[in-house]
Each structure stands twice: as structure tokens, then as C-alpha cells.
Amino acid sequence: xxxxxxxTAIRCLECIAEHGNIGLSELARNTGLSKAxxxxxxxxxxxxxxxxxxAPPLSTWSLTVHAHxxxxxxxxxxxxxxxxxxxxxxxxxxxxETIHLxxxxxEVLVVTERLDSSHALRAFLALGTRIPLxxxxxxxxxxxxxxxDWVRRYLDxxxxxxxxxxxxxxTEVWAELAAIRARGYSVNEEGLSPGITSLGAPVRDAAGxxxxxxxxxxxxxxxxxxxxxxxxxAVRECAGRISAALGYRG
Numbered sequence: 001x002x003x004x005x006x007x008t009a010i011r012c013l014e015c016i017a018e019h020g021n022i023g024l025s026e027l028a029r030n031t032g033l034s035k036a037x038x039x040x041x042x043x044x045x046x047x048x049x050x051x052x053x054x055a056p057p058l059s060t061w062s063l064t065v066h067a068h069x070x071x072x073x074x075x076x077x078x079x080x081x082x083x084x085x086x087x088x089x090x091x092x093x094x095x096x097e098t099i100h101l102x103x104x105x106x107e108v109l110v111v112t113e114r115l116d117s118s119h120a121l122r123a124f125l126a127l128g129t130r131i132p133l134x135x136x137x138x139x140x141x142x143x144x145x146x147x148x149d150w151v152r153r154y155l156d157x158x159x160x161x162x163x164x165x166x167x168x169x170x171t172e173v174w175a176e177l178a179a180i181r182a183r184g185y186s187v188n189e190e191g192l193s194p195g196i197t198s199l200g201a202p203v204r205d206a207a208g209x210x211x212x213x214x215x216x217x218x219x220x221x222x223x224x225x226x227x228x229x230x231x232x233x234a235v236r237e238c239a240g241r242i243s244a245a246l247g248y249r250g
Contacts, residue, residue, distance in 0.1 A: 021058075087242050
């Protein structure tokens with residue numbers, strides 16, 4: 001394929017991965033590409049077993065099992081995952097709540113691992129979910145580990161209010177980041193999802209750069225203020241052990 005054809009194919013795959021089952025018109029709106037251009041790319045991707053089209057009348061496009069198998073074999077972030085999984089399993093057993101590992105993709109985090117709580121009522125974010133930095137426990141933890149100019153640039157952009165309790169004003173976020181840096185963990189009470197509270201901490205590499213964030217998430221009815229210090233300490237220390245395994249000595 002020509003270079004532009006490769007770019008078109010990758011943009012198709014990224015859009016389908018983000019939105020799930022998606023029609024051609026919506027795909028065109030989200031990518032800014034013409035339907036004719038998209039159909040050519042989709043035909044090739046379908047032939048290679050990366051995408052599939054549902055039966056009419058919906059005729060939506062989705063990724064195939066083949067696509068998921070190939071990408072999972074790539075082990076994106078495998079060094080981080082190897083350093084993290086044993087620690088995250090221990091954190092899940094200690095708290096009984098859902099544990100998330102999130103990695104940055106530009107100015108959002110993406111859920112790359114999730115260890116589920118055994119409780120019927122629990123937090124749930126699908127793998128691949130894109131999370132805003134200012135409105136989530138992992139996101140705020142990640143922001144707290146960034147340099148001031150990086151944070152300032154992020155806060156200059158639009159801050160979506162995901163719930164009525166989301167931090168959507170720069171002054172609110174700056175104040176929260178100061179508190180996170182002082183105690184070493186974030187507390188996000190229903191800022192991302194109504195009824196869900198999470199506590200997070202950043203993970204750093206050998207150079208001291210934030211490469212991920214982890215969180216403990218669960219119903220606000222269970223993760224009450226009385227548990228913040230214990231859970232916050234647990235997630236901070238877990239993130240510290242993962243960071244140490246990556247070579248961080250701060």
C-alpha cells in the first residue's frame with residue numbers, strides 16, 4: 001500500500017477500536033475521510049481479517065478476533081506489565097476492590113489492565129477505555145507527576161465535566177494536585193462515574209518520568225473517607241514498588 005493508504009487504514013482501525021461497532025457515516029465524521037476512501041481501506045482490512053461488517057440493516061464495522069489476537073501478542077508495555085502484575089494482584093487481594101493500570105496516550109490515559117473485585121457491586125472500565133486526566137483518580141495521579149508547564153498546557157484546553165463532581169476549573173485542579181503531591185495519592189470522589197470513588201498513584205520509570213498510573217476503584221458506599229488513608233497508602237506504596245522494579249530510585 002502507498003503511505004497514504006497505510007495512514008488511512010491505521011486511522012480506520014484506531015477509530016473502530018475507540019468507538020466499537022460503528023457505521024460508515026459515523027466513521028467518516030470521526031476520521032474526516034470520504035466514504036469512498038474509507039470503503040477502499042475497509043475492503044483491504046476485511047480481506048486481511050482485521051475488521052468485519054455486520055449484516056444489514058446496521059452494517060456496522062468492528063475489529064475481529066484476529067485483530068485482538070495479533071495486537072495482544074505484541075505485548076505493548078510488557079516491561080511495565082511484568083513489573084506491575086504481581087504487585088497489582090497483591091493490592092487487589094488486600095483491598096477487595098477493582099484495580100486499574102492505565103497508560104498515557106497523548107493527553108488521556110488508556111486502561112490497559114483491570115483486576116476485578118469479587119463484589120457484585122463494583123467499578124468497571126473496559127480495557128481500552130480512554131480516561132480524562134482531570135476527572136479520574138489515575139488521571140489526577142498522573143498529572144501530579146508532570147512538570148508545571150506540561151500541566152499548564154493541559155489545563156489551557158477544555159476540561160470536560162464528566163459528572164457534577166468533576167474538577168472542571170483549572171484552579172480546582174491545581175489545588176488538588178498540590179494535595180496529591182503532599183500525600184502521594186489522589187482521591188477522586190465520583191468525578192469520573194457517579195457512585196464510584198477511586199484513589200490513584202503515579203508509576204515512574206528509571207528516569208523519573210511518569211509512565212502509568214494505578215488506582216483502587218469501587219462504590220462510594222464502600223470506599224468511604226474512613227478508608228482513604230489506608231487505601232491511599234496502599235496504592236502509593238504499590239506504585240512505589242512497581243516504579244522501583246522499573247529502575248526508579250527517587
